[in-house]
Amino acid sequence: MADVSGDGPLSGLVVADFSRIVAGPYCTMLLGDLGADVIKVESPAGDDTRTFVPPVRDGESTYYLAVNRNKRSIALDLADESDLAVARTLARRADVFVHNFRPGSMERYGLGYDDVASANPGVVYCAISGFGTHAGAAMPGYDLLIQAASGMMAMTGEADGPPLRAGISAIDVMTGLHSAVAVLAALNHRGRTGRGQLIEIDLLSSALSSMINQSSAYVAGGVVPQRMGNEHPSLFPYGPLPTADRELIVVAGNDRQFRILCDVLGRRDLAADPRFATVGLRNHHRDELRPELAAALASRGADEWAELLTRAGLPCGPINDVRGGVELATRLGLEPVVDVEGVPMVRNPAVYSLTPPRYRHRPPALDNAGDVVRAWLARTT
Template identity: 70%
Template sequence: MSPVPRGPLDGVLVADFSRVLAGPYATMLLADLGADVVKVESPAGDDTRQWVPPTRDEVGTYYLAINRNKRSIALDLKDAEDLEVAHALSERADVFIHNFKPGGLDRFALGYDDVAGRNPASVYCSISGFGATGGAALPGYDLLVQGMSGLMSLTGSPDGPPYRAGISVFDVMTGLNSVIGILAALRHRDATGEGQHVETNLLSTALSSLVNQSSAYVAGGVVPHRMGNAHLSLFPYEPLATGDGELIVVAGNDGQFRRLVDALGVPELADDERFDRVGRRNDHREELRPLLLKALAQRSAQEWFDVLTEAGVPCGPINDVRGGVELAERLGLEPVVLAGDVPTLRNPIRMSASPTRYDLPPPALDEHGHEVRAWLGLPST
């Protein structure tokens, strides 16, 4: 499928039966690293093709965000000839990935046992919302998991309603965990010749990703609550008002706090016994906050950004998405890359010897159907 060697995963064939976000994001990352990804879609196509607005050339930008470097084939698994293609692809694939409900592919002989029977060395990755046991019947939407995991209880103002994150954060993180699991399983296969079943789910990803917040409960018996933009264990670690707008100010340790108050012109605060240690600043944050705000009110956010950055204090403005992309451009990170003629975001991994690739634009539905069938030795429809 890939005549020119490229990328550390060159030669790895991925049969991608996933759709929407977690699975397609995972397979795009694998494709960026050189894997040949065959995106198997229903005749109606991946749902995100139609998740609009916004669009580019009448295709949802959601779809464009997570489907570069792939070939598309449309298969109706209820059709005998199309199912034969799916089985043939599963026999050849190094990696088989899907996010159907647990057991949803069994009736097509595409569940783990069937695929492993045809292809014992394959790495089979199942992505679900809540696992394959007690949560098998629950639909795996990111918003549901944000609510049910506890994340929404932590997001928003203390006296306001809970909020979802601005992105489908656990879909993305589950995609990342899936890639980690797949790469580990491929390494295991290299050593033993054995394939295996990799399972990820959104809820387990969510609880792991809540890190200090979930640990506060399981290790400390404390149920965290919404604190707006404040941090449970650090202060200051939040946006603070300046003379003309907010600036994110961080003092992650006592040294940073001393540099902060020195730069603000109130060095005596670092020696105040209420504020001279991290824990004490947390205990007395409501006394410290107005003192910091009074000092910050003397200059604009941009002026304080320059002053504090020069002093070695972590700080930054609150940008919109355009501002975030423009910042990355100014820093030389080259965040936008073309996949064909489609602007996409650069893979965040940089590798010196085997760089990521951006060869193929997100495919049209069934764009490579004839090519994939011919490669499998099956007649084109």
């Protein structure tokens, strides 16, 4: 049953993927890209994201397609004894077990860590929850809810506007990444010791970790971050500035970059001004510096400034839509889109010199490998 068609670094490993929606499926898709044989266990109704429409491609949700390549699906009703027996057999055979049901849910089916590990001591068992396994165990975890609960929404949006969610399921994606890193570390440990282990990751903790400087502002500095629109709390200029035709992202992350900006704009006097001499001073005097920069940028359009500033070594660029982002990556030779059995998908961003990601399976139809998985389990138990 193990898929050996690729030679990825995880080739030969079996992942029992009992997760759904985004965080777990994104984690397991990354493992599948690296060669693992991912068996996606779904209810007879299928993963919820199959119904997240529009948009669609050939009748399938593009949301579902985004996080489920390199997997094969088996539909199991855990309330049915025969299907539950299949699920338990798969758990005994798997190298990695991933789920994102509420804490306590899998234990009711004999699929909690203690049950699985008693029959499969080497299993790396990753349990993803919304709010952890203590006082928040009964609380459901959805990305929007975590963005609100963590403080991310409170600091996203214009200063005089309402809190806003990020344009993507940012916490789900970051939790999926944290989960994949944790699984890989546990697999490395297993390779050295032969011992599996339980990994617990919750969306709220992942959010607080991923907010880096903003969460650190509070826990280390006692500062509660507030909404600043496109402004950065610690850097200026670091965001959109107006030009003759449209806004341009301009980044001066240090004093050298600020001097480059002033040189290209023909405003060396700004770099020499003691009010703007350092990062901290520019932040303090940003309201005085902003109109000076805007006046200088008003002499040319965004594309012309982008060419001049980029040539000088300053990070800058236009504000693209998603189409523009994909087209830019294509022009830069990054080859952002791969064809996976007829489905265009955004490629795995990692580039390996010896064991590149493989795109072996398009996102599976519900239960597309049910008979194959059952036959494999019958032969190996």
